[in-house]
Amino acid sequence: SQTIHQWPATLVQPVGSPLSLECTVEGTSNPNLYWYRQAAGRGLQLLFYSVGIGQISSEVPQNLSASRPQDRQFILSSKKLLLSDSGFYLCAWSGGPAGETEAFFGQGTRLTVV
Amino acid sequence: AQSVTQLGSHVSVSEGALVLLRCNYSSSVPPYLFWYVQYPNQGLQLLLKYTTGATLVKGINGFEAEFKKSETSFHLTKPSAHMSDAAEYFCAVTLYTDKLIFGTGTRLQVFP
Numbered sequence: 433s434q435t436i437h438q439w440p441a442t443l444v445q446p447v448g449s450p451l452s453l454e455c456t457v458e459g460t461s462n463p464n465l466y467w468y469r470q471a472a473g474r475g476l477q478l479l480f481y482s483v484g485i486g487q488i489s490s491e492v493p494q495n496l497s498a499s500r501p502q503d504r505q506f507i508l509s510s511k512k513l514l515l516s517d518s519g520f521y522l523c524a525w526s527g528g529p530a531g532e533t534e535a536f537f538g539q540g541t542r543l544t545v546v
Numbered sequence: 547a548q549s550v551t552q553l554g555s556h557v558s559v560s561e562g563a564l565v566l567l568r569c570n571y572s573s574s575v576p577p578y579l580f581w582y583v584q585y586p587n588q589g590l591q592l593l594l595k596y597t598t599g600a601t602l603v604k605g606i607n608g609f610e611a612e613f614k615k616s617e618t619s620f621h622l623t624k625p626s627a628h629m630s631d632a633a634e635y636f637c638a639v640t641l642y643t644d645k646l647i648f649g650t651g652t653r654l655q656v657f658p
Contacts, residue, residue: 475650
């Protein structure tokens with residue numbers, strides 16, 4: 433069966449420090465991968481999605497970047513965090529060979545920038 | 547481009563009352579539609595989905611939703627609310643496994 437791992441669960445970082453959040457998927461191949469951010473009272477904002485290795489689409493201009501170095505690995509990064517980067521970050525996958533239409537989510541990372 | 551609108555950021559009902567959460571979509575062709583539930587500090591869990599076929603879709607925990615093309619709606623209902631239904635609910639749309647777009651969410655409160 434397919435599983436998605438996202439870590440860390442919580443993170444407190446100072447302003448100006450770098451960020452790296454990692455997400456990996458097991459049990460499927462060639463999935464679509466997504467990074468969402470959930471700020472208090474603002475729903476889920478799609479940040480990046482990827483349909484294949486090295487293929488990244490950015491939805492919102494911002495202080496963050498994403499990379500997909502391997503088929504089932506998706507990384508969210510920042511060189512210098514801002515206070516406004518605080519939020520709940522969710523990784524998700526969909527598609528794959530079975531063509532699953534729904535997205536499957538990780539447990540999320542609570543990022544607090546201080 | 548596809549999008550979804552959820553009317554009402556907060557909905558409050560009494561235990562045992564009807565739950566109705568509204569979702570309208572915008573798409574040039576019928577999309578795939580989803581409802582997800584999120585409990586505090588957790589990821590999202592799929593409640594139900596509409597892809598093709600029967601327009602009335604039944605999901606987990608007694609929820610169901612009806613796809614109405616003429617109204618471009620996909621409202622979520624449950625005949626009788628339970629305390630454990632208190633959570634945040636998200637409607638989402640995708641166009642044939644393209645990017646998945648979510649609404650802003652509706653927080654459901656259930657009072658005893």
